[in-house]
Amino acid sequence: MKPAPFEYDDPQTVAEALDLLARYGDECKLLAGGQSLVPLMNFRLARPGRLIDINRIDSLSGIKRDDGMLVIGAMTRHSAVEHSTEVAGGWPLLTEAVGWVGHGQIRNRGTVGGSVAHADPAAELPAAFAALDATFRVQAKRASRLIGWEQFFVSEFTTALAPDELVVAVEVPRPQPGVGAAFVEYARRHGDFALGGAAVTIKLDAGGHCEAVSIALLSAGPAPVRATSAESMLRGAIVDQASIRAAAVEATRGLRPTADLHGSTEYRLRLLQTMTQRALIKAAERAKATP
């Protein structure tokens, strides 16, 4: 047996889970798909005294439309997002992004809520949610609140969640009609965490000018980065090779991705530029192809 001993509860309802969180707070950890937490426990890098397993709470999983918005329950598995026709139809950026998460076997267990709560700076879904201006529905026994992605992701593996709070769902606004989206990343091996990547949405007018654009980067800093100055540079401009190139350079200005054995800061910056460029080109092509 590898993990250190822990107490274990598997509540059937959100209310029971919130009771347990209120009672144990800091001493406990939520167990969702376990695809990030259990490896840490197997190596005893994490030794939570108590686990609250939320896998038996059916109401936390599912993909719904709510007033045009997409609402993804926290316990929805990555593979459910990957295969959802609802998501592919209205939010293809998510379909493309989630396909990059680990391997099929990981996606069968890993969850959307776990991925955002874990807040790995190299994770795909947080960057995609940043590009789509998503909001997280969060509940505690004492109160519920909505947290925008920008406030939610604080730093690496750090979110704005209090110890007694549970992410219950992600709300993703509907992209405007005619928006093209693309997610690209580069990793050393298929299924590895990305060394750099970009999630982009773009809308063009009839003359090929950029009407709206969002650019989010992963593995670019401690949290997902929205390249707002590159976005404003592109907005109103003709979208061509030159403006895309310039925006990609602007997108990484001021970033200092951490160097490690897979790549220097300099390499990672160049990679992020290339990823941004490719994502913009792909998204613009798709925007042209959508009526």
Added chain:
Amino acid sequence: MTRKISIEINGRLAEGEVEPRLLLADFIRDVAGLTGTHLGCEHGVCGACTVQLDGRPVRSCLMFAVQAHGHRVATVEGMAPDGDTLSTLQQAFHESHALQCGFCTPGILMSMEAFLREEPDPSPASIRAALAGNLCRCTGYQNIVTAVRLAADRMQSS
């Protein structure tokens, strides 16, 4: 604190009273006695421990046995129809030399069996993509791709 659990493994109920920290992989091997499921990395990377949970391939090193209580698990031992016959996929692995030391094989079979259910006529490229979650140090993968394709052909013609 221990818990009484029962898990349906390959159609048979396996029961035990276990600590919550017991991994599903260790339950399968040590409590149910089914040692075909192998453990390599124990952090989700190598795929040797892959089993099917309610029909879908998952890492048994990243689940606790208590979480599988009341669920259905399939392991490599359940594949062959009887003691003398291999399943179509196993037979194709055997004929194509898709294994050498065999350490990775149970996990690969569990992944590929589920993959062929979803995609009965896969291209070599999509077989390779589906194999990405299983590491093999011996074969170089070529013969595994050949075997999966051979199995697909035989399943379709039968």
